[in-house]
Amino acid sequence: MRIKVVGAYGASLATYHLSTFLVNNTIVFDAGSLNIIELEDQLKIEHIFITHAHLDHIVGIAFFIDNIFSLTKNTIYLHAIPAVIDSLKKHLFTKDVWVDFTKLPSEGAPRISFNEVNFGETVKVNGLEVIPLETEHIVPSSAFLIKEGEKNFLYTGDMIRAPKMWEYINKLDRLDGMIIEVSFPDKLKNIAQISKHLSPELLRDELDKLKHRNTDIYIYHIKPMFIDDIVQDLFPKRVDLKLRLLYEDEVIEI
Numbered sequence: 001m002r003i004k005v006v007g008a009y010g011a012s013l014a015t016y017h018l019s020t021f022l023v024n025n026t027i028v029f030d031a032g033s034l035n036i037i038e039l040e041d042q043l044k045i046e047h048i049f050i051t052h053a054h055l056d057h058i059v060g061i062a063f064f065i066d067n068i069f070s071l072t073k074n075t076i077y078l079h080a081i082p083a084v085i086d087s088l089k090k091h092l093f094t095k096d097v098w099v100d101f102t103k104l105p106s107e108g109a110p111r112i113s114f115n116e117v118n119f120g121e122t123v124k125v126n127g128l129e130v131i132p133l134e135t136e137h138i139v140p141s142s143a144f145l146i147k148e149g150e151k152n153f154l155y156t157g158d159m160i161r162a163p164k165m166w167e168y169i170n171k172l173d174r175l176d177g178m179i180i181e182v183s184f185p186d187k188l189k190n191i192a193q194i195s196k197h198l199s200p201e202l203l204r205d206e207l208d209k210l211k212h213r214n215t216d217i218y219i220y221h222i223k224p225m226f227i228d229d230i231v232q233d234l235f236p237k238r239v240d241l242k243l244r245l246l247y248e249d250e251v252i253e254i
């Protein structure tokens with residue numbers, strides 16, 4: 001499995017981009033920055049998985065579809081839990097703010113098509129199996145477990161806690177890596193709690209539930225203005241785990 005980090009941050013600022021991860025060249029997990037990759041690479045994308053409907057995870061879809069619309073006849077499949085798809089239909093794919101690409105060029109052959117997936121169900125795409133798992137955030141959200149052969153990789157999306165996700169993950173024989181969020185430093189823990197995100201202290205509580213202690217843990221969704229504070233809070237608390245920040249443009253090979 002090859003994971004290219006397109007956008008790793010929880011804000012859009014100068015050289016910091018919104019959450020987007022490109023897996024095996026054709027599958028995308030979250031799409032805040034989907035429109036910033038090279039056009040020829042955008043044309044290879046076939047499937048988009050969305051954790052939740054917050055703008056920082058979806059806004060790139062609007063411009064991505066616009067970029068490729070006249071250059072391909074392919075349908076792009078967008079996979080998410082039903083509540084997320086409902087929000088996208090109501091608020092993103094609407095003529096009021098952009099273009100309803102779910103009905104263009106024709107309703108019978110739209111450029112984008114939705115696939116509702118319930119928690120725990122498996123979607124098979126291009127050699128991967130992808131399973132949404134329940135997480136708690138301020139809107140309906142899922143993590144995605146990504147399986148390729150024997151290997152398991154977890155992408156949490158935004159969350160404050162996820163007991164059902166940890167229960168599922170802890171039953172696996174192996175976990176080959178995970179991307180999990182930290183948005184705010186501990187001095188803003190109250191804002192993290194109100195917005196249902198993690199701070200380093202809250203992350204520690206969540207990671208205490210993880211059975212796979214030797215897995216690689218990559219941190220994403222940091223608000224760039226708090227990077228230094230978060231690093232100071234994070235690392236003294238986690239010397240026992242293989243934990244590091246995720247950087248844009250890096251490629252993780254699983």
Ligand SMILES: [Zn+2]
Nearest residue numbers: 010054056158
């Ligand atoms: Zn977010």
Ligand SMILES: [Zn+2]
Nearest residue numbers: 052054137158
């Ligand atoms: Zn969010």
